[in-house]
Amino acid sequence: MTRMQPPTAGSDRADGEQGGSPPCQAERIAPDYFDPLAVDAGQARDVARWRRARREELLASRAGLSIAARQAIAAAIARGLDALLAAHLPDPRGRVVAGYWPIRSEPDLRPWLARLHDRGALLALPEVERPANPLVFRPWHPGAAMRRGHWNIPVPANTETVEPDVVLAPLVGWDGAGYRLGYGGGYFDRTLAARQPLAVGVGLQAARLATIYPQPHDIRLAAIVTECGLQYRDRA
Secondary structure, eight states, rough: OOOOOOOOOTTTSTOEEEEEEOOOHHHOOOOOSSSTTSOHHHHHHHHHHHHHHHHHHHHHHTTOOOHHHHHHHHHHHHHHHHHHHHHOOOOTTTOOOOOOOTTTTTOOHHHHHHHHTTTOOOEEEEEEEEESSSEEEEEETTTOOEEEEGOOOOOEEEEOOOOEEEEEESEEEETTSSOEESSOOOHHHHHHOOOOOOEEOOOGGEEEEEEOOOOTTOOOSSSSTTTTTTEEEOOO
């Protein structure tokens, strides 16, 4: 896999880069998350600095959207997901689809998940059960009892776990090669490295970056859907 070199420590933006992206906290959460044999420590710091700046920009831009704009974006993403699943999961009955509880102005796809539930899909939400470990997925349905989880994000009150067939990964940023810029904790990358679901990134078209400068720990998504439809699909 070809890895592009990050901007040097003296620069904060690569030529042609756009958009906006908490610091990349993976090293702080799990000191051994970056394999020193796989990536130079200076490069890792440069990438972390660059990603922090992009993340802050993108989050600020997304937070500035009106409620109506956010609702329209979520509805359009839902249509794109319908088209994607029509090809990959035409009959969702009995299949486990993991969504997410929206935070920080993320597209609210809970109405879409509710419709999928009505068609017989089994739903789940992720939870950080232990820091610096893959996420666990707990069964969920509209109206289910909830409790506060890690970072006070609502999670299902039950203690069951399921293995999802499809996982929605919210995007802070993304690139055309199928890589995701998240909040910097590394949880989705750890999860996708440990499991093999159909991982679909969902986010805003305006959050596209020329590249996120993928590092050895970054996991390529199977597909990316924005309000403009399917933007990336792994042909493999």
